[in-house]
Amino acid sequence: MNNNIYKQIIRDYENLRNKNLIEQKNRYLEVEEKVKGFSELENEIKQKVIETALLQIKNPDKNTVKKLTSELERLEKDKEELLIKAGYKKDYLDMRYSCKICKDQGFIDQKRCKCFNKRLTLKLFDQSGISHVLERENFKSFNYEAFSDQIDAKEGMSPRQNIRDIMKVVELFIKTFDKKNDMNLLFYGKPGLGKTFISNCIAKYLMEKNKQVIYMTAFSMVKHMEDVKFSKNVSEDAKYKYDLLYGCDLLIVDDLGVELSTSFTNSEIFNLINSRLLRGKKNLISTNLDIKDLSNTYTDRVFSRVYQKFTALKFFGKDLRTIL
Ligand SMILES: [Zn+2]
Incomplete structure (x- = not known):
C-alpha cells in the first residue's frame, strides 16, 4: 500500500472528525444562547455525572446508585423536552457522521470500513x-x-x-x-x-x-x-x-x-x-x-x-x- 495515500486518508478522517466536533459544539453554543435554562440544566447534569462517578468509587448500596441514575435520566429527559419545545429536533445536538457505520473512524474491528475503501479507490x-x-x-x-x-x-x-x-x-x-x-x-x-x-x-x-x-x-x-x-x-x-x-x-x-x-x-x-x-x-x-x-x-x-x-x-x- 502506498503509505502516502494511506496516511492521507487517515488524516482526512481526523479532519472529518474534528469538523464534526466543531459543528456539534457550534450547535451547542447556539442552543445555549437561544434556549433559556438550557445551560443551567447542562451544568446540573454534569454535576450529577461527577457525583455518580465519585459515589460509585466509594462502593455505595444499590438503592443510592439507582436513585442517582433515575435522577440523571429525568434530567436528560428535561433537556430533550426543552429542545423540542424550542423547536429543535431531539437529535439536534447529536454528533453527525458522514458514515454512520464506522462513525468516521474508517475502521470497524480493525478492518477497513466500506467508506475507507471508497476513498482508497478514488485516490488510487x-x-x-x-x-x-x-x-x-x-x-x-x-x-x-x-x-x-x-x-x-x-x-x-x-x-x-x-x-x-x-x-x-x-x-x-x-x-x-x-x-x-x-x-x-x-x-x-x-x-x-x-x-x-x-x-x-x-x-x-x-x-x-x-x-x-x-x-x-x-x-x-x-x-x-x-x-x-x-x-x-x-x-x-x-x-x-x-x-x-x-x-x-x-x-x-x-x-x-x-x-x-x-x-x-x-x-x-x-x-x-x-x-x-x-x-x-x-x-x-x-x-x-x-x-x-x-x-x-x-x-x-x-x-x-x-x-x-x-x-x-x-x-x-x-x-x-x-x-x-
Ligand atoms: Zn465508514
Whole structure:
C-alpha cells in the first residue's frame, strides 16, 4: 500500500472528525444562547455525572446508585423536552457522521470500513477527476430530446427509441446489480452517442450505494497490467490497484480497442474478464468498434467470452457533440 495515500486518508478522517466536533459544539453554543435554562440544566447534569462517578468509587448500596441514575435520566429527559419545545429536533445536538457505520473512524474491528475503501479507490485510481464529472452527470440530467426521433432506415428504429430501450436495460442492470445473474453490458457504436455519459451515470449511482467501482480506459488498464508484470520494483500501491481490477464490484472499461492488441494484452484482458465472470463480478465495456471490428481485433477467446456473457447494446445516430 502506498503509505502516502494511506496516511492521507487517515488524516482526512481526523479532519472529518474534528469538523464534526466543531459543528456539534457550534450547535451547542447556539442552543445555549437561544434556549433559556438550557445551560443551567447542562451544568446540573454534569454535576450529577461527577457525583455518580465519585459515589460509585466509594462502593455505595444499590438503592443510592439507582436513585442517582433515575435522577440523571429525568434530567436528560428535561433537556430533550426543552429542545423540542424550542423547536429543535431531539437529535439536534447529536454528533453527525458522514458514515454512520464506522462513525468516521474508517475502521470497524480493525478492518477497513466500506467508506475507507471508497476513498482508497478514488485516490488510487485518481478518480477524483471523475467525481467532478459525476456531480454533473446523472440519470436525472439525461436528455432524450437530444436524440433524433427520425427512424434510421438501416436500423429500422429512431435513435431516441433506441436510447430508451438501452436505458431500460441499464435500469435492469443497476436494479439487479447484487444478483448473480451474469448480466454484463457492452456498449458499442461511434463516439459521441452517450456511451461515456451513461457509463458515468451507472458509476455514480453504484458508488453512492457504496459499491467499489473502477473506471479505466482500456489503454491505461493494459498499461498498468504491463507495468505490474514487467517492472522489477512494483510498488504495493500498484499491486493493490492490480488486485482491485480483479476484485472490484464493477469494472468499467472505456474505449476497448484503442490499446495496442498484442498476444500479451489479449491474454491479460481475457484472464481479467474471465476471472471476473467466474466470480460473478459485473463488468461494463464500451467500445467505438463495431462487433465485426471487435472480432477482428481480439482473439476468438476474448471475443467469444465477451459475446456470450455480455448484453450488447448498439448506439447509433448523429454525434451529440456536434448537435449540442
Ligand atoms: Zn465508514
